[in-house]
Amino acid sequence: MNTRRIVGGLCGLVGAGASAFVAARYRRDIRRARERISAGSRIAETPAGPVEYAAAGDGPPVLVVHGAGGGFDQAMYLAAPLVDAGLRVVAPSRFGYLRTPLPADASAEAQADAHARLLDALGIARAAVLGASAGAPSAMQFALRHPERLAALILLVPAAYPAHVGARPAGAAPEGPPRATAILFDTALKSDFLFWLAMRIARRTVHRAILATPPSVVAHAGPGERARVEGVLERILPIRPRRLGLLNDALVTSSLPRYELERIAAPTLAISLEDDLFRTWEGARYSAAHIPGARFVGYPSGGHLWVGHHEELMGEVARFAAAAPTAP
Numbered sequence: 001m002n003t004r005r006i007v008g009g010l011c012g013l014v015g016a017g018a019s020a021f022v023a024a025r026y027r028r029d030i031r032r033a034r035e036r037i038s039a040g041s042r043i044a045e046t047p048a049g050p051v052e053y054a055a056a057g058d059g060p061p062v063l064v065v066h067g068a069g070g071g072f073d074q075a076m077y078l079a080a081p082l083v084d085a086g087l088r089v090v091a092p093s094r095f096g097y098l099r100t101p102l103p104a105d106a107s108a109e110a111q112a113d114a115h116a117r118l119l120d121a122l123g124i125a126r127a128a129v130l131g132a133s134a135g136a137p138s139a140m141q142f143a144l145r146h147p148e149r150l151a152a153l154i155l156l157v158p159a160a161y162p163a164h165v166g167a168r169p170a171g172a173a174p175e176g177p178p179r180a181t182a183i184l185f186d187t188a189l190k191s192d193f194l195f196w197l198a199m200r201i202a203r204r205t206v207h208r209a210i211l212a213t214p215p216s217v218v219a220h221a222g223p224g225e226r227a228r229v230e231g232v233l234e235r236i237l238p239i240r241p242r243r244l245g246l247l248n249d250a251l252v253t254s255s256l257p258r259y260e261l262e263r264i265a266a267p268t269l270a271i272s273l274e275d276d277l278f279r280t281w282e283g284a285r286y287s288a289a290h291i292p293g294a295r296f297v298g299y300p301s302g303g304h305l306w307v308g309h310h311e312e313l314m315g316e317v318a319r320f321a322a323a324a325p326t327a328p
Contacts, residue, residue: 026196033237037098041072046117048110052099053092053118057083060151061124062321063115064091067133067159068249069189069210071098071242074235078132081311085318090127092118094135096245106248112141116149128152128321133278133304134159134249137256140287143264152324153291154317155270157304159253160283189246192238199233206233212277213303221307229305261290268294269320271313273302280304 041054054072062082066075075091083089095111096102103110115138119127128151131139136158143153189195189210198206204215211232218229236242268291272284281298288296297316302309 022197025200026193029196030192030238033234036235037071037073037238037241040076041093041099043099044118044121046114046121048114048117049101049103050099051092051114051118051121052097053090053122055088055090055122057086057088059086059088060322060324061088061090061119061127063119063127063129064089065115065129065131065135065139066091066094066097067135067157068246068253069236069242070094070132070135071235071245073098074232075132077231077235079130079314081314082318082321085315085322087318087321090118090122090124094138094245096242096248098241100245102244102248106252108137108141108252109145111138112145115139115142116146119149125149126151126325128154128324130154130156130317130321131158132156133280134253136160137252140259140261140264143266143268144260147263147265150266152321153264153266153268154320155268155284155287156313156317157272157276157278157280157306158270158284158287159256159278159280160287161256161258162279162282162286189239190243192240195239196237207303208277210236211303211305213305213307214275214277214301217275217301217303217307225307225310228310229307232305261287262292264291264294267320267324269297269317270294271297271306271316273299273304273306273309275301276304278304 041052044051044053052072054076056076064075064079071093072091076089079089079091092115093100095106126149129139129142136155139153139155143150207213207215207218207229211229218226268288270284270288272281274281285296288294299306299309306313
């Protein structure tokens with residue numbers, strides 16, 4: 001038999017075997033992801049439309065507003081220490097994420113009103129609100145539009161108007177996302193399989209472009225923190241039922257205006273990290289400087305997922321939220 005045919009046949013078998021293995025792993029992982037988002041949440045029928053949410057814990061309520069690529073599942077995962085600290089966490093899926101539909105008006109203002117309607121449905125008169133990343137604009141709008149409902153405001157690595165925006169020339173286009181993020185948004189973030197594959201074969205790129213965290217920070221973190229980072233990534237899957245929310249977030253955060261921060265009267269805590277690749281540091285500092293009485297907490301490293309500071313940071317958030325008065 002021809003040697004080349006033998007080698008070619010063996011390579012074909014190896015390739016087919018590898019493809020079958022990859023396909024089997026993908027089917028297993030995407031099935032688990034779909035099972036995860038199909039359990040653990042409820043739908044609240046509100047005047048703002050149906051809102052998916054999950055809730056856990058007892059004690060003072062905290063509305064946890066997730067960032068881009070999230071949903072109730074990712075919010076509950078990140079906020080688990082708040083439940084352990086004795087707080088009641090309510091985690092909605094924002095407009096266009098999972099089972100919360102994208103309405104015609106999906107602005108930060110409309111989303112803030114939907115937050116208030118969810119609290120109405122749950123019989124919560126007043127709550128602390130934690131807005132993480134792309135969840136921060138609607139959290140700030142909640143503070144402005146429903147001040148009587150807000151016990152405290154926590155801006156965690158917020159997508160917020162930064163001080164340097166004011167220095168842009170009039171009419172200048174807003175800064176876009178990092179190039180790698182834009183590429184992934186146009187490729188992997190359109191497909192469950194492509195995103196899953198990127199997680200498996202280009203993890204460092206995904207850490208940098210999607211989680212906005214320097215890969216070296218993740219590499220040098222302890223096993224618990226590395227596992228948390230991977231847990232966040234796993235909770236971006238499946239992509240397809242989050243796609244409309246991702247697109248809307250890109251629209252909302254690409255041209256954030258300056259809000260009337262001076263009118264926010266609730267106790268406010270703003271947190272960011274200098275090496276956050278989504279550049280939330282200036283926005284967090286600017287917000288804290290202009291919201292009366294606000295406090296800023298900054299860390300020199302840890303990226304957008306505050307790697308290496310999770311326990312300390314969540315402890316700070318829990319104490320701040322617990323101290324806020326929830327009675328109107």
